[in-house]
Amino acid sequence: MRKQLSMRIQVLWILMLCVMFCSCVRNPVTGKRQLALLSESQEIAMGQESHPAVLSEFGLVDNAELQKYCTRIGSDLAKVSHRPDLPWHFAIVDSPVVNAFAVPGGYIYITRGILEHMNNEAELAGVLGHEIGHVTARHSVTQISQGQLIQVGLGLGSIFSSRFRQFGGLAQMGMEVLMLKFSRDHENEADQLGLKYMADCGYDPEQMSRFFQVFIGMREESEQSIPGWLSTHPTPPDRIRRTSETGIRIKQQSARQNYIIDADTFIPKLGNLVYGENPREGFVDNNRFIHPDLRFQMDIPAGWKVENTKSSVVFAEPQGGAIVELTMTPPDAGKSPGDVAQAIARSEGTQFLSGGSERINGNPAYLGLYRIQSDSGNIGVNAAFISYGGHIYQAAGLAPEASFSRYSRSLNNVLRSFRELTDQRLLSVQPDRVKIYRARKGDSLRSLAKSIDQNRVSLQNLAQINRLDPDQPLSAGTWVKLVQLGKR
Ligand SMILES: [Zn+2]
Structure with missing residues (x-):
């Protein structure tokens, strides 16, 4: 816990107000008119009002350079998107849970947990592009109009007072509404939009499907305080294939010769980030x-x-x-x-x-x-x-x-x-932190992990964040993310 009272209930009220101003708007991506609860200015207001609640729930990663870097890449993607004029915001929130989420109005959040699973700048662009796609195609807005707010409304009816939270389920309701589970169709559409945006910015679109391999075999801990990517972004087995095919097709149809992947800029920026719970x-x-x-x-x-x-x-x-x-x-x-x-x-x-x-x-x-x-x-x-x-x-x-x-x-x-x-x-415990290492000839993840207490950080965890087989011989210069254990 941190030094602020939760603002979740306020978020619920904002969502509730939004429900009263239902209107019909043109979808920026499809061009079709659709029933939506929020006008663009209401969407923006919702993002602005939810932002402090997100901050009070998670806090930001305390690393100005990394935040600026994420904002720069996100803003470049947003500029080539279908809604370049939204007041876009990008932030890395301080949670070990692997997830990214978008709030209407152009507020995009990624967790440090998901960032630590990425291997290059193009993968980051892929995830940000995907979340931008949810906003440009107004997915949250249509989702919210499809029943979620009814639930919120029911919850609100039983708040007893502004001081005490509802006994039972309401505590998480605000965040759950912000972290909607999207339909498969919406996920596909966000993938396709993200691929387009990243390629238009010069990023290698094949890196999106590479990144999705992270989720193969990943299990979510049921007790974690917020839902992870796997529960908010359904990942059907053919998703990797589909995004991979689209990535290849985009490259075939484009005149561009070189695409940005860029691990060299990206990986060193992860050094010293808190790893796991703090x-x-x-x-x-x-x-x-x-x-x-x-x-x-x-x-x-x-x-x-x-x-x-x-x-x-x-x-x-x-x-x-x-x-x-x-x-x-x-x-x-x-x-x-x-x-x-x-x-x-x-x-x-x-x-x-x-x-x-x-x-x-x-x-x-x-x-x-x-x-x-x-x-x-x-x-x-x-x-x-x-x-x-x-x-x-x-x-x-x-x-x-x-x-x-x-x-x-x-x-x-x-x-x-x-x-x-x-x-x-x-009083003196310290968090574990990411330590960046450049492999020498003859290294393997297993040999590098020898000095790390497996009860604290397992070889499987390291294999997962690096997407490396533990026994695969590493070529000299390969970036490896290791973990420096904090004092316990
Ligand atoms: Zn998604």
Whole structure:
């Protein structure tokens, strides 16, 4: 988690407003008129409004040079696209999940996870071109008009208050709407558009299908906090063949002699990027949630699941019977834990039952019991507001009122376990980072990986990010992405 409150609910409202202004617009790619919910200016507004939410959810990769590089390549592609005049934005978000996504209005995001799987600039152009294609062909816009917003609308109907998130599924709804799963037809169309845009910019269009080989045999971890490419971009088996054929055909039909691939510029830029989860932003150690950057720890009930994002951390009972969500309250929420608690008690749909000020492990705090009314039954809330390290943390333990007593002890124990982190070993953990290496004659990935602890980063992972067979002899000068293990 990071130092901002989630803005997901705001995104939902924006989407909801969009639903009310349905109109018919001309598709920039096909030229046909189609029913779409958003006019171009509404699309742009949606992108602008969602951008802060995306940032609060993921954060940006802290590397200005790399961001500028990605923006330059993306902007060149956008210029040759069907909608060159949109206010295009490109950003690398700080997530190890392998994905890329586009928000209407021209906001394109790729994760550092997907970037680390790329081998050259043309592959990056292929992925950016594909996402640009989703925007130019207005896929999200038509997708949203095809039912997603109905779901969002249902979700919105049951938000109990602006302060507490809906118990259960809503927490991720905002991001899920931004990361729509596209239909196969839309995927194909985005591939074809991306191939055209990249070739028009001089990139070798055959590199797109090469990159898609990354997804062969890739499995997504079901517990990751956001969906990966495989779940948002259906990859049928013939996709690699189709994009490869189109790439070859484009080259045959073009008078151009040389195409850009450019690993030499691209690969060194990945050096020192964080690889995998960044433990500085929170990790689980012995049934405790540890946050080295914010210097706190909290106990997790045995067997509960943990979902950590930039804006919150959620502990969930395995059957979903109860959750604890820890966030930071925004500076305008109140100056003291008591102020924040009072503001919560006044919020609509929330009933204050009891509470009072006390200290939690030495930190000024307010503990309160609340009832939240919802259409699907009342929710009991045990909340703690804790002043620590210059922030006020909000830990909310929620369970349906009917079964609240079953969980109240666990919830209370979790809230009261918030405390300073003093263990130097845990405070000083460092993330793993990409290390760039140029192969010498006789090297293989297996020989190079010898010094890397396989329990931390497996040979298969290295083979996957490099798309190299572990025993393949490397020719001198081949770029290899290795991993420098961080302190644990
Ligand atoms: Zn796609």
